Amino acid sequence: LFSSCPDYLSGFGNEFSSEDPRCPGSLPEGQNNPQVCPYGLYAEQLSGSAFTCPRPANKRSWLYRILPSVKHKPFAPVPCGNLTENWNEVEPDPNQLRWLPFTIPKSTEKKVDFAAGLHTVCGAGDAKSRNGIGIHMYTCNTSMADRCFNNSDGDFLIVPQQGEILITTEFGKMMVEPNEICVIQQGMRFSVDVFGETRGYILEVYGAHFELPDLGPIGANGLANPRDFLCPVAWYEDRKVATGYTIINKYQGKLFACQQDFSPFNVVAWHGNYTPYKYNLENFMVINCVAFDHADPSIFTVLTAKSTRPGVAIADFVIFPPRWGVADHTFRPPYYHRNCMSEFMGLIKGHYEAKEEGFQPGGASLHSIMTPHGPDGECFEKNSTAELKPERVAEGTMAFMFESSFSMAVTKWGLQTCQRLDKNYYQCWESLRSHFNPNWNRNLRLLSIL
Numbered sequence: 001l002f003s004s005c006p007d008y009l010s011g012f013g014n015e016f017s018s019e020d021p022r023c024p025g026s027l028p029e030g031q032n033n034p035q036v037c038p039y040g041l042y043a044e045q046l047s048g049s050a051f052t053c054p055r056p057a058n059k060r061s062w063l064y065r066i067l068p069s070v071k072h073k074p075f076a077p078v079p080c081g082n083l084t085e086n087w088n089e090v091e092p093d094p095n096q097l098r099w100l101p102f103t104i105p106k107s108t109e110k111k112v113d114f115a116a117g118l119h120t121v122c123g124a125g126d127a128k129s130r131n132g133i134g135i136h137m138y139t140c141n142t143s144m145a146d147r148c149f150n151n152s153d154g155d156f157l158i159v160p161q162q163g164e165i166l167i168t169t170e171f172g173k174m175m176v177e178p179n180e181i182c183v184i185q186q187g188m189r190f191s192v193d194v195f196g197e198t199r200g201y202i203l204e205v206y207g208a209h210f211e212l213p214d215l216g217p218i219g220a221n222g223l224a225n226p227r228d229f230l231c232p233v234a235w236y237e238d239r240k241v242a243t244g245y246t247i248i249n250k251y252q253g254k255l256f257a258c259q260q261d262f263s264p265f266n267v268v269a270w271h272g273n274y275t276p277y278k279y280n281l282e283n284f285m286v287i288n289c290v291a292f293d294h295a296d297p298s299i300f301t302v303l304t305a306k307s308t309r310p311g312v313a314i315a316d317f318v319i320f321p322p323r324w325g326v327a328d329h330t331f332r333p334p335y336y337h338r339n340c341m342s343e344f345m346g347l348i349k350g351h352y353e354a355k356e357e358g359f360q361p362g363g364a365s366l367h368s369i370m371t372p373h374g375p376d377g378e379c380f381e382k383n384s385t386a387e388l389k390p391e392r393v394a395e396g397t398m399a400f401m402f403e404s405s406f407s408m409a410v411t412k413w414g415l416q417t418c419q420r421l422d423k424n425y426y427q428c429w430e431s432l433r434s435h436f437n438p439n440w441n442r443n444l445r446l447l448s449i450l
Contacts, residue, residue, distance in 0.1 A: 008174075008230035012212060012277070018172070018234040019269035026269035032062050041268055042068045046170075048185055048209060048274040059185075059209060061272025063170060066238055067262055069189070075249055075256040082119040082417065085127060085134065085253030087409035090416070094371055097410065098425040101362030102418060104162070104197040107141040114140050114165075114192035115149050115248050118202070121414040122344065122366060124406035127153035127253050130207035133315050133404050135344050137364075138200050143193040146241050148264055152251040154206040156184045157303065157317055159400065161348050161362050163198030167191070169276045170267045172232025178348055179398055181317070182278040183210055183303070189247065189264050190276070199362050201346045203402045205315050210303040213316075218287065224302045228283040231275040239263040281398060286323045292330050297401070307405060318401040320352070325393040332393070333383050336374030342408045343367045343401055350397025353379070358428060363420070369407045377431030
């Protein structure tokens with residue numbers, strides 16, 4: 001009933017409608033909540049914003065399902081594993097931090113699915129007050145069987161790094177491969193199928209939804225174009241689960257589970273503008289400097305979750321894709337930097353230009369607020385004397401950044417338990433040496449005279 005290559009609807013934040021072709025006419029005509037829905041379905045609204053939000057920010061969808069989601073046994077607490085919102089487990093660490101590729105459990109040793117394989121690396125804020133961020137890794141080797149996940153706290157932006165994932169949602173199915181991303185918005189139930197050892201990154205935001213960044217003087221086109229975002233088409237299963245189907249609910253930073261005797265993916269039709277979606281990073285229209293100096297990395301923003309302060313994000317998702325470097329009389333790699341924002345970086349594939357060794361696919365780095373960072377010694381020496389001709393940058397590479405205005409704390413798992421922290425990271429800058437020459441201007445004048 002379902003191929004491995006799902007169909008999709010194109011657009012970002014559109015008013016979509018979809019019905020499973022097995023039940024034509026399952027969407028009510030002319031109203032949302034008729035006395036009797038077609039095919040004897042139940043109408044259920046999923047609200048992603050307050051009812052009274054302005055229209056541009058108002059998010060909701062109507063789902064027409066075989067049974068409503070309210071039919072379940074009571075939720076009970078379950079172990080959270082390494083998923084946490086406790087930002088005070090260990091003392092703060094202002095150092096530059098880098099992690100080696102995070103370990104994926106071997107399927108021959110232990111079966112671990114997506115929900116069990118969530119590990120919080122760092123974060124800040126509070127789900128209760130609806131203001132904050134969490135950064136997680138997922139490492140797993142088996143599909144979720146009669147289990148699904150629901151995040152009541154916020155939105156998940158998922159970045160696969162190794163292994164494609166098939167995500168079944170109440171809205172339909174999405175196949176998401178490395179170099180693609182997907183967003184599962186708050187309150188949407190989903191299950192993840194994997195096809196081997198699988199790893200990726202997750203950016204979670206509380207209290208805001210991701211949106212496309214404003215383009216300003218760039219104009220009407222550029223960066224991530226709305227037409228390239230894809231959301232699933234309706235697909236349902238009318239499946240009884242006598243042994244019990246488990247709904248895992250992340251609520252106020254903790255995990256809870258309940259049982260029901262049917263699949264939650266029983267939505268026959270839906271309409272609205274509050275949906276899951278995916279995006280292929282290869283479709284990003286890169287804008288870059290074509291004269292001299294650097295444009296700031298904000299020009300590589302794919303999605304942003306805005307705070308209440310103009311121009312300041314709870315989190316930005318930024319990529320560093322393949323592109324041309326043509327700037328004249330310019331040090332082309334990223335500049336040395338201290339930032340009022342936190343910068344968490346990951347690598348999907350390839351070699352990051354500022355640190356070609358040590359920063360590996362499946363690993364990560366965190367440069368906290370006002371922590372100095374920049375190219376390593378080898379990169380500086382190489383690019384200070386390189387011939388400046390047009391060249392391809394980051395060919396075969398995709399690095400990304402989760403940038404946040406929050407001062408993020410690293411968890412005990414991130415600093416200790418995972419045992420992937422590279423304690424020699426600081427040494428990549430040890431070879432930097434002084435090039436200061438107090439006679440620089442005098443030497444230039446002598447050369448001009450000669």
